Amino acid sequence: MEKNYIQNNGKAKGKIYIGLDHGYGNIKTAHRVFTTGVEAYDEEPIVSTNFVKYRDKYYVIGESHLVYQGNKTDSDDFYILTLAGLAEELKFRGLHEAEVVLAAGLPLAWVKSQAADWRAYLMQEKELDFMFQKERYKVHLCGVEIFPQGLAAVHNQGAMPGMNMLVDIGNGTMSILEIHDGRPIEKSISIEVFGVHQCMEKIQKELSKRSGVEVPEMLIEPLLRNGIGERSDGYKTNCGKLYRGNYEKVGGTWL
Numbered sequence: 001m002e003k004n005y006i007q008n009n010g011k012a013k014g015k016i017y018i019g020l021d022h023g024y025g026n027i028k029t030a031h032r033v034f035t036t037g038v039e040a041y042d043e044e045p046i047v048s049t050n051f052v053k054y055r056d057k058y059y060v061i062g063e064s065h066l067v068y069q070g071n072k073t074d075s076d077d078f079y080i081l082t083l084a085g086l087a088e089e090l091k092f093r094g095l096h097e098a099e100v101v102l103a104a105g106l107p108l109a110w111v112k113s114q115a116a117d118w119r120a121y122l123m124q125e126k127e128l129d130f131m132f133q134k135e136r137y138k139v140h141l142c143g144v145e146i147f148p149q150g151l152a153a154v155h156n157q158g159a160m161p162g163m164n165m166l167v168d169i170g171n172g173t174m175s176i177l178e179i180h181d182g183r184p185i186e187k188s189i190s191i192e193v194f195g196v197h198q199c200m201e202k203i204q205k206e207l208s209k210r211s212g213v214e215v216p217e218m219l220i221e222p223l224l225r226n227g228i229g230e231r232s233d234g235y236k237t238n239c240g241k242l243y244r245g246n247y248e249k250v251g252g253t254w255l
Contacts, residue, residue: 012098015142019103020085021149024068025171025196027081032088035062036171038077052083053131059084065217068172068197071114073121082122086139087132097138105149107168107175109191115146150175151184158182171196196224 021028027036041058045051052059059080072078082102090098104122106114128139150168154160160182168175172195178188200217207215 010094010096012093012095015099015101016093016095017101017103018086018089020082021105022072022078022081023170024066024173027085029085029089029092031092032085034084034088035064036066036081037062037064038066038080039063049133051133052080052087054080054083065171065197068193070193071117073114073117079121079124083128083130083137084132086128087130087135087137090137090139091132091135096136099140099142101142102144103147104144105147107170107173107191108148108150108177108189109175111146111148119144119146150177154179169195172198200224 019030022036024036026033037060039060041051041060044053044058045060048060048063050061052061061081061084066077069075069077082104086100086102090096102122104118106118122144123141126141128137128141130137150166153168154164154166160179162181164179166175166177166179166184172193174192174194176188176190176192178185200220203220204215204217207220
């Protein structure tokens with residue numbers, strides 16, 4: 001977070017920079033993470049307060065994961081999620097009005113082909129006036145910068161002698177980049193439509209086959225995220241085996 005911006009009655013003086021990672025699993029900012037989910041309503045939600053109000057519609061955020069779309073500009077979903085991400089980060093800073101430069105990313109293999117469309121999508125409106133969690137936010141979007149995802153993970157790793165591999169496993173895709181003696185190899189860039197979501201689907205299908213009941217994603221995700229803990233039932237063994245099997249397959253393919 002910038003240390004030199006001046007705050008006055010919830011308004012920032014001068015530009016501030018906000019980074020957003022638009023994942024299919026989660027939206028991430030420097031200080032907030034929330035599930036990538038959007039549900040649109042014509043009227044204000046009854047029980048949820050975690051919603052964006054934009055252009056007379058209401059969008060509940062984070063109740064379920066979006067289905068993988070391939071191109072994020074094909075719907076308004078990621079635009080609404082961007083508004084939520086901006087609001088979350090401004091709220092953390094004690095702001096409700098600001099001039100913002102937005103930094104966003106794309107998988108390595110898609111930067112050349114999708115960067116212009118992604119920037120135009122995020123910049124479709126420069127003057128933003130919307131509500132989030134029943135609080136009003138006003139943003140003047142000064143610009144959008146697009147960066148290749150994943151490279152920041154190795155930026156401070158030093159010389160990195162020998163052959164190394166950067167593998168960015170997301171919810172819907174997996175990006176791969178070879179790094180030889182600290183030098184990224186352009187021609188090695190590749191992407192697979194394989195990620196945590198596909199692993200989750202396989203686990204759900206197998207558990208359903210073995211137990212005869214549908215197991216919702218919300219019950220499996222904590223086991224994958226936090227470990228199986230003290231559980232000793234069949235779900236522990238099955239989830240563990242299926243999860244390891246998926247990523248051993250990934251390792252065997254690329255290493």
